[in-house]
Amino acid sequence: MGRFDGKVAVITGASRGIGRAAARRIVEEGGRVVITARKPDPLAEAAAALGGPDTALGIAGKAHDDAHRAEVIARTLEAFGRIDVLVNNTGINPVLDAVVNVEPSAMAKIYEVNVIAAARWVAAAHQAWMKDHGGAVVNVASIAGQHPAPGLGVYGTSKAALINLTQQLAFELAPAVRVNAVAPAVVKTDFAGALVGEDEAALAATYPLGRLGVPGDVAAAIAFLGSADAAWITGQTLTLDGGRTLSAGVG
Template sequence: MTAQPAHRFEQQTAIVTGASRGIGLGIAERLVAEGARVVVTGRKQDALDEAVAALGGPDVALGVAGHADDTDHQAETVARAIEAFGSLDLLVNNTGINPAYGPLMELDAGVARKIVDVNCIAALSWVQHAHRAWMGEHGGSVVNVASVGGLRPAPGIAFYGASKAMLIHLTEELAVELAPDIRVNAVAPAVVKTKFAGALYEGREEQVAKAYPLQRLGVPEDIGSVVAFLLSEDAAWMTGQTLVVDGGILLSGGV
């Protein structure tokens, strides 16, 4: 584990969506370690309660259950973050779904719409709520969790990749509209060892990792450190950027 800057987010509050486990929890852990108070979301309250305990308890963390694309849930989470911790300085749109695997010609249109709703439209809506409630007046920083699948064709998860390409473009548009007081950036991970990505490596991790120049798959901490950088003042002259965090896999022509 690399050394962490001390108290980089002291007295700041973050919302991290989809953070009961995996990449989202890894991001939340890094932010808390650097002084932030964090509100984590997910579908199940019991899983969020476990995450809050792991993060250090109610003094530094709060879990709010709901569906990421539910606007009432978004409004409630934003309101509770400000009520509990006094501000909303940082937002990480981490929630993503990929309920379909296979060729585009077999993709159900209803499933495609749901992917866009959760992966793209919900991200915009979270930013809108944060902007209205706090960031529009006080400023802030946003990071959207995209994917290398949004940068290169990814057979089998093609529409997921298309939704992440939309999220990357949305990041750029928001960066222009919300500057100079709110910065908006993104990360594009390759395969990270989480339950969400299990179908891409479980049972053949060593084989999959061989395609990566760095010879291993990612772990949530690899993404958490980069997201923390983008949210922080260390990235104060960066907006509209998508940082690839992929172990070098794009260099070898893969996704």
């Protein structure tokens, strides 16, 4: 018996990286998935690698586009008949600068994708399925939403908002729907390229567990929080950081 036998998950931003690993994990544990991303070709390749139309459907679009979101929800119900799990994985960080240097338009875009879109995905899944049948939401936040970091201020405040949104939605949507989040430190994906830099070993040495994260580390936590194993957990943010934040900058 897989933890996701008979279950269906919608995972945004899942043609590569953490989202794709989460989709793979859920499929490996018996589930079917609908994955999204902006670029159609890598998304189609990912859906095929996840088992093709019986198991995985890829629907291209922007996470913050209302029409795309409505299409994903409608086509998920049409193809697979239910939405048990929503993983709000899409997140952007187009600027690496001090908060005071970031243009309001760039700030608004980050908030639109990282916070507002996540709230709207939950609203859409809730309205279409979860309010009557229950479900679980997992939001992908970041340790940047828990601690300040050089150059990551606007992104970090958006992830802090996502963490608070997780608590608020957990409160509002209980008991039918559980809402939790994960907060990873640096995970080796395309997204983290600028953070890893040229000396991965030096960065990894600052992690008590001695290495950076890999997408499977986060996928395992997403699968846990999305599954019945986490049936009594809601409103929580699980930090996944190889111990990176334990010393609070002291040691």
